[in-house]
Amino acid sequence: MCCSHSRPYSVYTEYVDPNLFFSVLRIYLSGWKGNPLLSEGLLYEGVWDTPKKFAGGSAAQSSIFQCFDVLLGIQHTVGGVPSDFAAEFLQEMRTYMPPAHQSFLLSLKAKPSVREFVLSKGNATLQKTYNECVEAMVSLRNYHLGIVAKYIMIPASRQSKVERSSEEASESESKGTGGTNIMDFLKTCIAFNGNGNMAFTLPYDWMPLLNCQFLTGYREWRLAHLVLSFITMGYVWQDGETQPKEILPRNLALPFVEVSKNLGLPPILVHSDLVLANWATRNPGGTGKKHRWKRPAVQLFLEAAARGRQKGTLLPLPDFSADQIGEAPGRASEPEHMEPIAFVACSKVHILISPLDYVNPDVFYSVIRIFLSGWKDNPALPVGLVYEGVSKEPLSYSGGSAAQSTILHAFDEFLGVRHSKESADFLHRMRDYMPPSHRAFIEDICGAPSLRTHVLSSGNGQLLTAYNQCVESLAALRTYHLALVTKYLITAPSKAKARRTSHLPRPPQALEERGTGGSAVMSFLKSVRDKTLEALLHPSG
């Protein structure tokens, strides 16, 4: 199907200058319907007595996409919230097409769609081809989103900056507010898809130089790190592990390094991007607990399979941020409450790991995992990545890993678990990938008097039992995690290899032996679990 090709778009976007398009050409395409500049419409003198409203010229009036939609049985949203009226809009756009095109669409609509035909046949090959066509449409529309961002959103944000700065004249110039407003850019990259989930547009072809001075407040800096890290991972691994990008372009590298320095984080995707910052309130205006449902905000992992370049896979992740554990009953300062707190905390994490069961292990391994991979201890990018404009030498950073989650580090220190030198070295290195306040929190726990020594010296049997329950539940959690890792990293890939055909890309091989954080997975995780058990106290005498 011809839409598997985005070349015609590339040709167009190669020679039309975005600023010229936005500030000179675009107005001549505008109409007088829904246009505040001509809100009453236009009077066609001598033709009609009253002004008429007509929409401006738009590629939505091209019959080709609509034709594919009808053929493939793709249905667009009808009604709903005011901004969600795709079907009505596209229908109206048909009235701007030449009548021959309109009647062609009508004749297509009158027949059963290809979708119905494919469904009725129950033929797997036919279904696969059909799905490829649908995916090609998605890919093309994603590509188009990028074009819209490049030709409208980014020039618009520049213009609003120019308007602002002409008001503030020399003041803003002296502050060096050149480049694109990073927040406008981030908003442009993150768009809502039909399900209300946020999705990304990849800016590889049009990434402007971003100005971080527009970021206000910690939350915005964290959002910037989250988005820039996703774009970076997508960029580096877009063509798979055999052809990683070795240079991160300046327009991405410079703001990413600046944002990272500001936050005290490394310039790579970290656990605090993927999990901790990756949620949003479902209904920001709503009140009451029901309305404050958290959900992952940016969960799109970028996959370059089949040259589509802009596909995505949703990765549902639990949010196991420390604030949830704060809901546990009891007060930390009182020893008798120690058991409920640590126990509830561990079992909460346990519950929160479970939802991962619904992430398909094949998809995780073959599609998603590569985008968590880093450029340290990774044979696919052994020398590291050059951050253009930052350093001539390549820099090495470990990939995103839950070993960067603060919670088990905190429990280990709190309970006095001592790991082997090799595991401890790795885990300590992972602390450099945490937000500095998390690192400091762990250090505070290390600096406090030892709970384990206190329990031992207290001679209090109840306290010792409570302590041991906590250690056991921590070890049980690690045993559970080991089973999860076996399912996702051992069983699934070996089954995938044994199968000859799959719609998924060939599973990557570079990190077969290692975790995305760089550890020697099974021996590391077993040692960490076994050393946890070694912390158990035995009543003396």
Ligand code: HEM
């Ligand atoms: C698909 C699911 C998962 C896989 C395949 C997986 C895999 C791994 C691997 C390979 C490591 C070793 C470190 C590295 O090199 O990256 C690791 C460590 C770790 N993972 Fe997971 N993980 C998964 C989900 C989770 C979840 C949901 C949690 C949430 C609590 C978690 C918590 C940890 C922790 C805390 C460590 C550090 C070792 C420890 O302290 O026990 N993992 N994981």
Ligand SMILES: N[C@@H](CC(=O)c1ccccc1NC=O)C(=O)O
């Ligand atoms: N280190 C793991 C992946 C991992 O850490 C992970 C897997 C699923 C969901 C979240 C994860 N890490 C979060 O920071 C791996 O080697 O595949």
